[in-house]
Amino acid sequence: MADEDRRRFLKVATCAIGGGVGLAVAAPFATLLAGPAGKITVTTPTDPLDLGLAEHFRAGAEPRKVDVIAPMVKDGWTAARNVVLGAAWVRRTAPDKLVALSAICPHLGCSIGWDAGVGNFLCPCHDSRFSPEGAKLTGPSERGMDELPLEVRDGRLQLTWVRYKLGQSTREPA
Amino acid sequence: MKTKVRDYLRERGLSGGGAAATIAGGASFAYVFGAVLVFLLIVEAVTGVALAAFYAPSATDAWGSVAYLQDQAVLGWFVRGLHFHAASAMVIVVGLHLIQTALYGAYKKPRELVWWLGILLMVLILAWAVTGYVLRWDQAGYWANKVEVGIAAATPVLGGMVKKLALGGNDYGNLTLTRFYTLHVLLLPVIVGAVTAGHVLLARKLGPTPLGDREGTPRPRWPEQTLRNTIAMAMLLTVLIVYVVAVHGVELAAPADPSAAYDARPLWYFRWLFELRDLAGRAEKLVALATPAIVLGALVALPLADRAPTREIRRRLPYLGALAGLLAVIGGLTLASVIGDARDKELGKRTAGAEQRARLARKLAHDNGVPVTGATDVFFTAPMARARALFATRCKGCHDPDRMDRKGPVIAPGHGNRAWILAFVKNPSGEAFWGRTKLVKTDAAMKSFDQMPPADLDSVVELIYAESGASDVDEAKRKHGAEVFEIGCSDCHAREEGMAGASAPGLAGLGTREYYLSFISNPRSALHMGRDKSEMPRFDRELTLAERDALAEYLVWLRTATRADLEALEALDPVDP
Numbered sequence: 001m002a003d004e005d006r007r008r009f010l011k012v013a014t015c016a017i018g019g020g021v022g023l024a025v026a027a028p029f030a031t032l033l034a035g036p037a038g039k040i041t042v043t044t045p046t047d048p049l050d051l052g053l054a055e056h057f058r059a060g061a062e063p064r065k066v067d068v069i070a071p072m073v074k075d076g077w078t079a080a081r082n083v084v085l086g087a088a089w090v091r092r093t094a095p096d097k098l099v100a101l102s103a104i105c106p107h108l109g110c111s112i113g114w115d116a117g118v119g120n121f122l123c124p125c126h127d128s129r130f131s132p133e134g135a136k137l138t139g140p141s142e143r144g145m146d147e148l149p150l151e152v153r154d155g156r157l158q159l160t161w162v163r164y165k166l167g168q169s170t171r172e173p174a
Numbered sequence: 175m176k177t178k179v180r181d182y183l184r185e186r187g188l189s190g191g192g193a194a195a196t197i198a199g200g201a202s203f204a205y206v207f208g209a210v211l212v213f214l215l216i217v218e219a220v221t222g223v224a225l226a227a228f229y230a231p232s233a234t235d236a237w238g239s240v241a242y243l244q245d246q247a248v249l250g251w252f253v254r255g256l257h258f259h260a261a262s263a264m265v266i267v268v269g270l271h272l273i274q275t276a277l278y279g280a281y282k283k284p285r286e287l288v289w290w291l292g293i294l295l296m297v298l299i300l301a302w303a304v305t306g307y308v309l310r311w312d313q314a315g316y317w318a319n320k321v322e323v324g325i326a327a328a329t330p331v332l333g334g335m336v337k338k339l340a341l342g343g344n345d346y347g348n349l350t351l352t353r354f355y356t357l358h359v360l361l362l363p364v365i366v367g368a369v370t371a372g373h374v375l376l377a378r379k380l381g382p383t384p385l386g387d388r389e390g391t392p393r394p395r396w397p398e399q400t401l402r403n404t405i406a407m408a409m410l411l412t413v414l415i416v417y418v419v420a421v422h423g424v425e426l427a428a429p430a431d432p433s434a435a436y437d438a439r440p441l442w443y444f445r446w447l448f449e450l451r452d453l454a455g456r457a458e459k460l461v462a463l464a465t466p467a468i469v470l471g472a473l474v475a476l477p478l479a480d481r482a483p484t485r486e487i488r489r490r491l492p493y494l495g496a497l498a499g500l501l502a503v504i505g506g507l508t509l510a511s512v513i514g515d516a517r518d519k520e521l522g523k524r525t526a527g528a529e530q531r532a533r534l535a536r537k538l539a540h541d542n543g544v545p546v547t548g549a550t551d552v553f554f555t556a557p558m559a560r561a562r563a564l565f566a567t568r569c570k571g572c573h574d575p576d577r578m579d580r581k582g583p584v585i586a587p588g589h590g591n592r593a594w595i596l597a598f599v600k601n602p603s604g605e606a607f608w609g610r611t612k613l614v615k616t617d618a619a620m621k622s623f624d625q626m627p628p629a630d631l632d633s634v635v636e637l638i639y640a641e642s643g644a645s646d647v648d649e650a651k652r653k654h655g656a657e658v659f660e661i662g663c664s665d666c667h668a669r670e671e672g673m674a675g676a677s678a679p680g681l682a683g684l685g686t687r688e689y690y691l692s693f694i695s696n697p698r699s700a701l702h703m704g705r706d707k708s709e710m711p712r713f714d715r716e717l718t719l720a721e722r723d724a725l726a727e728y729l730v731w732l733r734t735a736t737r738a739d740l741e742a743l744e745a746l747d748p749v750d751p
Contacts, residue, residue, distance in 0.1 A: 010397040017404045021213075021411055025220050028249045028256070032224045035248035077242035078235065079543025079555070 043074040044085065048151065048158035051090065055155065057098060063091035063114055063121075063132065065103060068161050085161050088148055089114065089121070091132065100150040100159050101134045107141035109166050121145065142169040197382055199390020201398035204278070205382045207271035208374065209403035210410060214264045215370065217411075221257035222359065229309065231355035233348045236311035237429040238544030238552075244426050245540050255423030259414055261303050265443045267410075268296050269501075276476070276497050279485030280383035286477040288380065291373040293473050298366050300443065305358040307441055311351065311549070313528065316430035317438030319354075320346070328459045346432070387486055428531040429549035437524055439515070446507035449514070469500065557743055561728030564721055572710070575606070581709060583607045587740050590642060590685045590733040595635045599623045613707050620678065623662070630658045641669075642685025642733065674700045685733060690726035 051066050065087050073083040087103040089112070101121075103112050110125035120137060121130040128139030136144040149160040163174045197205070228247055230239040243250035272292070275281055281289035308319035327337035342349030384390045428434070440448050447465060454461035480493045487494065515521055535552050542555035554560050565585075572582035584606040588594055598607050602620040613619050623631065637655030640647040659669065666678035674680045680701050683689040695714035697703050703710075713722055732740075 007397060010401050014397045014401040014404050017401075017408050021404065021408050024411055024415065025217055028253050029220050029224045031249045032247060032253045033227055035250075074543045077230075077238035077246075077539065077544050078546050080546045 041076050043072075044161060044163070045070045045072070046160070048149075048153075048160045049085075051088070051100075051157035051159050053155060054098060054152045054157050057090055057092045057157075059092045059095055061092065062116065062119075063089040063101070065114070066090050066100075066157075066159075068159060070161070086163075087111065088159060089145075090150070090157065093133075098150055098152065098157065099133075100148040100157075101145040102148050102162075102164070104146070104163065104166075105141060106143050106146055106164065106166060106171075107139070112145065142167065143171060146171060195395055196392035197395050197399055198392050199382075199384035199388075200393040201395070201402055202382075203402050203406065204274055204385070205399060206403050206406035207267055207274055208377060210267050210406050211264060211271060212370065212374065213403075213407045214260050214267065214410075215366070217260045218257060218264070219363065221253045221260070222363075224253050225257055226359055229355075231309065231351040233311065233346075233351060233430075234546065234548040235544075236309065236351055237426075237549035238539060240310045240312070240426055241536050241539040241544070241549075244423060245536055251423035252418060255418035255421070256414060258424040259418055261299075261306065262442070263410060263414060264299060265303070268299060272296070272473075273497075273501070276494060277487065278383045278385050279480075279487075279490065281477045282383075282480070282483070282485060283477070285377075285380055285383065288373060288376045289477055290474060291369055291376070293470065295366065295369050295373060297470065298362065298369065302358065302362045302366065303441055303443070305354045305362065308354050309351065309358060310426060311430045312427035312532070313430060313434065313436040314425070314427040314438070316346070317436045318440050321438050321440065322444075325459070325462045328463060346430075383485065385485075385487075387484055426532065426536065427528060428535045429552060431550050436528060437521060442508070442512075445511045446504045449507040449511035452511075472496070472500070558724070558728045558731060560721065561724040562743065564717070564725055565728060568713070568717070569725070581610055583609075583611070585729070585732065587732055587735040587737050589729065592635055592639050595638050596631065599626075599631065599635065599638075612709055616707075618677070618707055620666075626658075626662065630654075630662070634658050634663065637669075638681060638684060641681060641683055641689075642730075643683075644685075644733075672701070674702075674704075679703060685730070687723070687726045687730050690729045691722055694722050694725055 049068055049070060051068070057064065066089075067087050068085045070083045070085050071081060073080050073085075088100040089103055090098060090100045093099050101112075104110075105112050105123040105125065105128060107123065107126055107128050110123050112121050112123045112128075112130070114120075115122040115129075118129075120132055121134070122128075123130075123139070123141070126140050128141035129137040130141075130145045131137055134145035134147060136142075146162070146164045148162060151158050165172045165174045225243065228239055228243045228250065230236060240254075243254055245251070275289065275292065304319070304322055307315045309315065323337055323340050326340065327333040329336060338344070340350070340353065341347075342353045427436075439445070447462060450465060451458040451462050476493065476497075480490060482489070484490070534556075535549075538552045538555050539549075542552070545551040545555060569585065571577065572580055573585040574580060575584045575586050597604065601622050601624065602608055603614045603622070608614045608619055623634075626634075633651045633655035635655070636648055636651040637659055640652045640655075656669075659667075665676060667675035668680045669682055670680075671682045672680070673682065692699070693702050694717075696712040697708045697710040698705050698712060702708070717725075
């Protein structure tokens with residue numbers, strides 16, 4: 001009987017030590033793998049980005065697509081210069097007013113184009129149409145195009161790049 | 175419930191079963207090494223999976239991803255250190271396992287195959303380490319791999335092909351890394367796993383060999399032996415964790431750079447071969463290839479040579495003596511190599527320099543990120559790094575305040591600020607300005623404006639200062655300065671964009687990046703010093719546009735910089751001969 005007890009104790013001890021060893025290896029493994037989930041691993045500039053001279057946009061002209069370029073994007077370990085983040089449709093709506101609409105379709109994120117024949121915006125993926133002001137016309141998109149903060153400083157366009165959540169009627173930053 | 179599970183496992187051959195369940199002579203700590211090695215393989219697999227989730231096998235990214243892992247990922251340094259040092263531990267335990275097996279005579283009939291599979295595993299594990307060391311793509315791993323592949327390339331007949339296959343072409347690059355990565359994380363794990371399975375299954379089936387010729391009574395393996403195995407694993411893991419924490423993982427040298435010399439040293443378990451090559455002199459290639467072959471051949475031959483049925487140690491002394499001698503030689507050579515390095519003062523200096531360079535690279539990678547153009551460019555993310563390197567090689571000779579043989583005006587912090595402009599206007603022929611140029615000896619040199627009323631002088635200085643586009647200009651002063659300029663300066667100089675003065679440089683945009691770029695490109699253009707007044711060569715034919723622009727940016731920076739700012743930057747200077 002004493003031998004039975006001894007053997008039982010040894011079994012429990014083996015499992016306990018083994019469990020500790022397993023935990024000591026598994027815990028750092030899980031910590032490292034989960035780490036990036038809680039971090040901003042790819043940066044998006046929050047400062048306004050330069051889109052060039054404002055005078056190039058004339059009142060009454062069709063909207064023009066402008067690439068939004070970040071001077072620097074950190075992605076994990078790399079730092080890349082002049083990274084294209086996306087595009088915006090810019091238009092002068094009044095002599096002293098410029099509007100920028102994100103080219104990302106609020107439906108599922110395709111790239112919205114300008115349908116010159118009809119004179120409104122068209123998303124080629126699911127045929128959502130938007131007015132020149134960006135209002136929702138037809139198609140599956142649940143809201144109009146997303147306006148991006150835009151200001152003119154020293155005659156140059158300064159745009160703040162924001163991504164919004166897709167596929168919903170309300171506008172929320174992603 | 176418990177019996178159901180056990181029956182399920184037993185039925186499927188996953189538990190219990192014949193000879194494996196008992197140990198002749200009972201459990202012993204002498205039998206833990208095999209189990210500990212399997213445990214270490216599991217540790218390598220687990221840590222390896224986590225590392226692979228961060229690693230990028232490309233020549234431009236590999237170092238950056240490892241630096242990120244080491245310095246930014248949560249516990250990355252720990253997992254990386256555990257992976258590296260557990261591999262070292264594996265080599266040690268392989269050695270102990272081999273010694274124990276030899277001592278107990280466990281290589282003898284019927285266990286020859288177990289022994290041979292063990293030798294094969296040893297070779298595979300060493301190869302595994304080699305394929306892992308290069309992945310970090312730092313100076314240490316890169317140069318060590320060059321030597322290793324170089325040795326392999328010296329193999330008669332096959333060498334050239336082996337090298338091309340290893341590198342994935344003619345030279346080190348992306349394909350080298352993807353290949354070694356595939357070997358390290360796909361092929362070798364599968365191969366080692368399969369051979370280990372064979373080795374362990376056979377060893378289990380045949381059971382451990384008791385010491386000496388007496389067959390002990392069989393005792394159950396579980397839990398006595400399992401407990402001993404587990405205790406050994408726990409002890410080793412504890413030592414490993416303490417060590418990994420104490421040395422903060424494992425070092426990472428500066429990014430691999432084919433143009434920067436490095437004192438390549440192999441991983442410590444190859445140091446004896448490294449030392450032996452050194453001793454061999456001209457026969458080094460032969461020695462490097464033949465020695466491992468001879469050692470492995472001897473180990474493989476052991477069960478064939480020592481065929482007497484006895485396992486008594488004192489009746490196998492010649493064989494055991496030979497093995498002990500081999501181990502002593504390996505140990506001695508390793509020690510000699512390490513001591514030799516420690517005594518080499520010059521090597522110590524170079525190593526310290528390399529370590530400083532590594533620290534700088536990692537700090538810059540941490541602060542600024544690694545450029546997508548490649549990890550060696552991380553040095554150029556230091557502020558003005560390119561410009562300062564250029565300035566040191568191309569400009570200092572004529573412009574450095576500390577150079578006795580300087581021929582041009584001093585360029586130092588504060589260059590182009592108000593105080594500098596004022597000092598210049600007061601005495602253009604001063605020691606810090608045209609004093610050492612040929613211009614100063616001619617009538618074309620600008621005269622001193624020391625006698626100008628201070629208020630006027632001040633205003634002219636503000637006017638010229640404003641040309642730099644500085645944001646702190648006093649507008650009233652500048653306006654007054656413009657009036658003074660018309661009277662006192664405009665006979666010689668011009669202020670209109672793109673205009674040269676009648677007999678002196680145009681001053682439009684003086685102090686801006688564009689101005690400096692233009693000046694450096696061609697100081698003798700009519701807009702600047704003119705054909706005869708400057709000894710400075712034109713640099714538009716020597717430096718690229720980007721290089722000249724970097725220098726221009728640096729000059730703009732110097733205007734607002736102090737000596738302390740410059741010294742802070744110089745502390746960041748990459749150690750580059």
